[in-house]
Amino acid sequence: NAGVMQNPRHLVRRRGQEARLRCSPMKGHSHVYWYRQLPEEGLKFMVYLQKENIIDESGMPKERFSAEFPKEGPSILRIQQVVRGDSAAYFCASSFPGGLNNEQFFGPGTRLTVL
Amino acid sequence: QKEVEQNSGPLSVPEGAIASLNCTYSDRGSQSFFWYRQYSGKSPELIMFIYSNGDKEDGRFTAQLNKASQYVSLLIRDSQPSDSATYLCAVSQTSYDKVIFGPGTSLSVIP
Numbered sequence: 001n002a003g004v005m006q007n008p009r010h011l012v013r014r015r016g017q018e019a020r021l022r023c024s025p026m027k028g029h030s031h032v033y034w035y036r037q038l039p040e041e042g043l044k045f046m047v048y049l050q051k052e053n054i055i056d057e058s059g060m061p062k063e064r065f066s067a068e069f070p071k072e073g074p075s076i077l078r079i080q081q082v083v084r085g086d087s088a089a090y091f092c093a094s095s096f097p098g099g100l101n102n103e104q105f106f107g108p109g110t111r112l113t114v115l
Numbered sequence: 116q117k118e119v120e121q122n123s124g125p126l127s128v129p130e131g132a133i134a135s136l137n138c139t140y141s142d143r144g145s146q147s148f149f150w151y152r153q154y155s156g157k158s159p160e161l162i163m164f165i166y167s168n169g170d171k172e173d174g175r176f177t178a179q180l181n182k183a184s185q186y187v188s189l190l191i192r193d194s195q196p197s198d199s200a201t202y203l204c205a206v207s208q209t210s211y212d213k214v215i216f217g218p219g220t221s222l223s224v225i226p
Contacts, residue, residue, distance in 0.1 A: 033213065042218035043159065043203065056213050091158055102147055102207045104214055106158040 002027050004094050004107035005074075012113045019079040019086070021110045025094030031055075032075040033093045033104060034067060043091065049075060050097075082114045118142060119206050119217035127223045134191040136220050138204030141185070148180055148187045149205040149214065159203055163189065194224040 005024040013019050025032050034046040045059040049069040060067065064082075069075040079086055089111050093104035119140050128134045136150075147166050151159035165171045165178040165187065177190040187206075191198055204217040 035216075043216040045213050045215065048213045058213075102209070102212065102214060103149065103161055103164055105161065106151075109158050 004029075004092060004105055006090075006092050006107035006110050008110060009108060010111045010113070012115060013082050014115050015083055016081050019082050019112055019114075021077040021079075021090050021092075021112070022074040023077070023092030023094075023107055024074040025092075026096075026105055029094035029096050029105075031095045031097055032069050033095070034075075034077050035091045035093065037089045037091060037109075039088075046077070079112075082112075084114045087112055087114045118215045119204055121202075121204050121217040121220045123218060124221040125223050126220055127225055128194050130194060130196060130224055130226050132194050132224075134194045134198065134222055134224070136189040136191075136202050136204075136222065138187045138189075138217055139185055140187070140204075140206045140215075142206065142208065143182075143185065144208050145182075145185075145206045146209055147207040147214075148178070149207070150176075150178060150189045151203040151205060151216075153201045153203060153219065155200075191222075194222075196224045196226050198222060199224050 032049045035043040037043050047060050047067045048056040064080045066078045089109045091109045092107045095104045121138050150163040152162050153159045163178040165180045171178045175192045179188045201219040201221050203219045205214045207214045
């Protein structure tokens, strides 16, 4: 499967626990984006990363949320001390840099439920 | 002012008709424009992109861009029930910039 991979697909956490969401981009893609989608709402940009660099984190909440994309391994979105309002679908997308366009291809998403 | 706006719908069209989905954006510096389809409970799927003024056709889909009016649209000809989904308009300034999504328009094609 050469597509964007995310795991886990479903994650249940209790309030106060940590959630770790992983994303492996498509082969050859070096840009990763994280989005959050609340029920019945649109996609909200969170963060844009390249290998070992955060390019744009303007959509990330100031507290409890962090993201990384290490030189080796998947990109990780970490949510510390989760609250019920964090329940949402979290999508990762990847793109190939350069050219006129910036087509992003999405993974299947991680559905986070906070009890 | 929202950066990318779409009518939320739902937009209902009969099978075989043309569905017209509209999108406006606020940043005049935007260069790339995308249409994604999202089925309920699934991830967005890229169906079209356009970056030049005018029309771009791909099968039953036609994307139209008017940068002067800051307007982009998607036409779906011969609509099928399988086209029933939410359609997301997305805009990017450059190939190295983040993509901003609109809230989506829900389309329902009635058999």
